[in-house]
Amino acid sequence: MATGRTHRPATRSRGIPEATVARLPLYLRALTALSERSVPTVSSEELAAAAGVNSAKLRKDFSYLGSYGTRGVGYDVEYLVYQISRELGLTQDWPVVIVGIGNLGAALANYGGFASRGFRVAALIDADPAMAGKPVAGIPVQHTDDLEKIITDNGVSIGVIATPAGAAQPVCDRLVAAGVTSILNFAPTVLSVPDGVDVRKVDLSIELQILAFHEQRKAGEESAAHEGAAVPPVAHDETTDQGPDGDVPAVMPA
Numbered sequence: 001m002a003t004g005r006t007h008r009p010a011t012r013s014r015g016i017p018e019a020t021v022a023r024l025p026l027y028l029r030a031l032t033a034l035s036e037r038s039v040p041t042v043s044s045e046e047l048a049a050a051a052g053v054n055s056a057k058l059r060k061d062f063s064y065l066g067s068y069g070t071r072g073v074g075y076d077v078e079y080l081v082y083q084i085s086r087e088l089g090l091t092q093d094w095p096v097v098i099v100g101i102g103n104l105g106a107a108l109a110n111y112g113g114f115a116s117r118g119f120r121v122a123a124l125i126d127a128d129p130a131m132a133g134k135p136v137a138g139i140p141v142q143h144t145d146d147l148e149k150i151i152t153d154n155g156v157s158i159g160v161i162a163t164p165a166g167a168a169q170p171v172c173d174r175l176v177a178a179g180v181t182s183i184l185n186f187a188p189t190v191l192s193v194p195d196g197v198d199v200r201k202v203d204l205s206i207e208l209q210i211l212a213f214h215e216q217r218k219a220g221e222e223s224a225a226h227e228g229a230a231v232p233p234v235a236h237d238e239t240t241d242q243g244p245d246g247d248v249p250a251v252m253p254a
């Protein structure tokens with residue numbers, strides 16, 4: 001599955017390719033699991049397998065971080081966790097606002113995985129006046145009338161949009177005008193943003209459609225095998241070097 005960022009060149013200013021950046025969270029997730037089990041070191045092969053990435057690609061990725069591991073010992077797990085976290089900007093606190101506190105917004109607000117990765121839900125915003133002041137995940141929902149003030153007061157640079165599709169662009173415009181420069185968009189619509197603003201789109205239905213494609217293909221392969229016909233190979237995912245069953249983030253370029 002393709003991953004990427006909008007309005008950014010393929011190679012970042014510090015020389016780390018975007019494809020490498022997209023794999024860093026996969027390494028970090030695998031390394032965090034090792035760290036939780038107090039595993040001190042890991043070989044590139046073991047880590048590559050845990051992250052679902054080709055080991056030569058992993059070594060190349062880590063060379064951009066200046067991390068080469070020690071022959072016969074492997075990589076220091078704790079140090080790599082620190083290095084990758086620092087590279088991803090996770091060693092600092094990121095206040096995040098979620099706009100649209102319906103089924104999805106409330107589920108995201110309740111998700112503990114943000115805080116543990118340095119993303120603090122600073123505010124919840126919704127247009128429904130009946131929701132104003134009601135707590136969700138212990139945080140009182142605030143009305144969209146106050147959106148700009150909320151962004152400024154909390155120094156928010158990352159906004160999450162979980163509104164209906166029709167509201168997403170106007171919400172995005174207000175977030176950007178108020179100073180938000182990164183948006184995670186769950187609404188099924190393409191957002192227009194000025195240069196310098198990053199948008200990532202999450203669409204689980206697209207993921208399911210891709211799985212449906214592979215299911216259909218597997219069924220085709222089975223019937224072709226019965227009939228003795230050849231089926232062209234499926235292209236592998238560029239980010240993880242995995243095939244259709246790769247565990248990759250459900251994040252698409254905007």
Ligand SMILES: NC(=O)c1ccc[n+]([C@@H]2O[C@H](COP(=O)([O-])OP(=O)(O)OC[C@H]3O[C@@H](n4cnc5c(N)ncnc54)[C@H](O)[C@@H]3O)[C@@H](O)[C@H]2O)c1
Nearest residue numbers: 100101102103104126127128163164165167187202203204
């Ligand atoms: N990306 C995914 O995988 C995925 C999965 C589920 C839902 N969605 C999308 O997420 C969005 C939310 O889904 P849901 O099931 O939570 O819907 P929902 O109807 O339960 O919630 C939407 C919320 O947005 C609020 N809202 C409407 N207009 C607003 C505005 N202008 N400003 C602020 N808040 C506003 C509503 O008051 C409501 O509380 C939809 O666009 C849906 O298609 C995406």
